Amino acid sequence: MRLLLFALLLTAVTYGQTNSYTISFENATHHEAHITASFPGIKTNTVTVRMPRTSPGRYAIHEFAKNVYDLKATNIKGEILKTSRPDPYSWEISGHDGTVNVTYTLFADRADGTYSQIDETHAHLNMPATFMFMENTEERPIEVTFKIREDLNWKVATQLKKLSDTTYYAPNLQYFMDSPTEISDYKLREYKVDEQNIRFVLHSPDTANDFDTYWKNVQGVVEQEKAVFGELPTFDYGEYTFLACYLPHVSGDGMEHRNSTILTDRETLADGGMQGNIGTVSHEFFHAWNVERIRPDDLEPFDFTAANMSGSLWFAEGFTSYYTNLILARAGIITPEDYVKGLNRTFNYVWNSPARAYFNPIEMSYQAPFVDAATSVDPVNRGNTFISYYSYGSVLGLALDLELRANELNLDDFFKRVWKKYGKTEVAYTIENLEGVLGEYAGAAFAKAYFSKYIYNSEMPDYEQLFKQVGLTITQDSKKPFTGMTTEKSSKGISIARTVNQGTPAYLAGLEKGDLILKVNDKNIEEAEDFNEVIAASKVGEILSIAYERFGETKTATMTLVSDPTYLIEMNTNVKSKVEKARDAWLGKQ
Known part of the structure; x- marks a missing residue:
């Protein structure tokens, strides 16, 4: 191999x-x-x-x-x-x-x-x-x-x-x-x-x-x-x-x-x-380039007798994931509008996850032996502690590409340099090597800032400014109420379907996956639509009374609604020619 x-x-x-x-x-x-x-x-x-x-x-x-x-x-x-x-x-x-x-x-x-x-x-x-x-x-x-x-x-x-x-x-x-x-x-x-x-x-x-x-x-x-x-x-x-x-x-x-x-x-x-x-x-x-030939040092050689761990999967898998749909847009298989629309799910999954408080992208990569088609019998708390290195690396690749483009550079040319130094020669790389190549290409200060903020730590790039240069907007609805829980119909009634994320109103109210929601403000909850209607009719800052059942016992809690943290990324159709040209250079055929 x-x-x-x-x-x-x-x-x-x-x-x-x-x-x-x-x-x-x-x-x-x-x-x-x-x-x-x-x-x-x-x-x-x-x-x-x-x-x-x-x-x-x-x-x-x-x-x-x-x-x-x-x-x-x-x-x-x-x-x-x-x-x-x-x-x-x-x-x-x-x-x-x-x-x-x-x-x-x-x-x-x-x-x-x-x-x-x-x-x-x-x-x-x-x-x-x-x-x-x-x-x-x-x-x-x-x-x-x-x-x-x-x-x-x-x-x-x-x-x-x-x-x-x-x-x-x-x-x-x-x-x-x-x-x-x-x-x-x-x-x-x-x-x-x-x-x-x-x-x-x-x-x-x-x-x-x-x-x-x-x-x-x-x-x-x-x-x-x-x-x-x-x-x-x-x-x-x-x-x-x-x-x-x-x-x-x-x-x-x-x-x-x-x-x-x-x-x-x-x-x-x-x-x-x-x-x-x-x-x-x-x-x-x-991957014929990135992973198979641009190869992480800690995956070389592959061990067939034990789990294989690498701290570079945010780059090996994540940056590859960034290019997955970008290539489809450049090849004309999907439209630029569909590409931009497709950013939303991954973006929200990463940046609204509480897991960034626990692990940076390198440490998320270390989790691969536990999540990459792995099985476990006992429940896990990954909803609060894990972000896929595919997704995390993808949005960081997006940020790096746009940051480079703000300096009249781009991620394609960075990859060409990595390819020539570590891929074509098939010399396995370290994370420090990647920072070194970025420093050679964009300047040592630029590389140090990027790796320090986003790879060795878990900060969020300024996407609003990055998106603006290519004619995208990113917004949040400050008036839309948010609970932090998803409900579903179960055999016993309406239950919380997934792990409740830390810091959300539902989490702070003590609610947990599997709880049956009986009433909200004395309104009986018999269908998921009942719950959604109550929340939609409420306002940010409003305090709701929740009656729920756990382990056969009826309990009550109060929950204070906050504004919905969901980001919406859209293409701005009314932009100057300079911005439109920058967007075409990013998403258009190369």
Whole structure:
């Protein structure tokens, strides 16, 4: 994946011993694959094979070993070897003759950017969820053979180096685990950009015409993202592959990889995906530069046995999120008006969150192992303590871009500098390195102020002034009353639906998620509309009497209404030509 001997990527030459895998799908109907792994040239008496616990691009623990069974180990003669389980994730094997062959069955029925799914429609393979590896052989080359279902017209699509229609090569384990594979009766579109092949693999029931329309939008994304950095990365083997599964039985997701990306969604192109899925295309392709090659030092190399933590996700994921819809606007896929309208939800989520009192963007990034497709049984208080680093970084990227533009600079050119220094060279960066590049580009004082206020601390930029220069307005309705709670219909009545944010009227009144609202100022609350009508008819500063039920006991509280903190960002259509020109330079085709 990273820190490779890249000469190996450009040839089929291998060195030393090669580990090999074969995977077949005879029982695909019941979501099973049969896998054989062969590890030759073993010198130690006892070896350990293990299933990964994490997957590239995901930072939380995922226990892939739970879906492995019927494991057997044999020597080169086919004789059964002794195996033991030192922990839930690995198998110790001893008594071999220099070769260890391992066979096992894998159950796989979730298609997304982390897991695998096998059925009669496809074999959707994320490698860490599929293949175990042997410790101390991670630098060996790997060959994998896919025994495809010819009766289902399956074909193989992957970023791995093709040796034949069914056998593929990786220079080492890091690259292999970073190479998702789609095997199905897929459709294909491809074109050349600067002598490199960009291809889109589509596994869906959509028509050729719908695919052609979507493919045109994908090409627009590719061209506009290339414009940000000034060039494409040099893709291994001269090719980049989008692997898309748009089917009702997959799970919505997107996951970046070095020369490919996984795109999954329940919506087909004809069923809303034409508009709904293109944003994921934009986000994941941007990662071909930012994350895959502009790589955080604390994610290098990726550890498949433990959670991976980085303090740079506000930049790696968040700044990528800033560009996601900006690229769609520049490519003409959405209008500038729709882009501006789309800023509101993320903006309000970040800047009206009480979580900024606890963690800055770096510390929010550290939370990734707990939130990135992670699971927990016990309730958490993230509504008050966590802001997604995707969203936080996105609004900080917006602020930096507009601050730079106020100084006749821009974020695109900053990214070009980061790309040339840390991406094209593939030298992993630190947060201090990012501040250094910004200082070289915009001045040391500018960089120090930005990082000090917004990265190492949690201050809010002056968006009113930043927006004004590109013809946007930002307002709040001081006369609209606000409670800080959302209600919903439950089996027992009208209840508080979500965690109540700290500092809001409902929080200060002692109300909490799950409380049943019985009365407001002696008015019975039987529907959510009843509650909303009472609040709408009230005034900021008014004190309301609330009767509610908690744990079967009726209680009362008083709540003082405050003005609604929601921000509204809009495009100002009546601006001077200078402002309009600045807005076009920001949102228009590059």
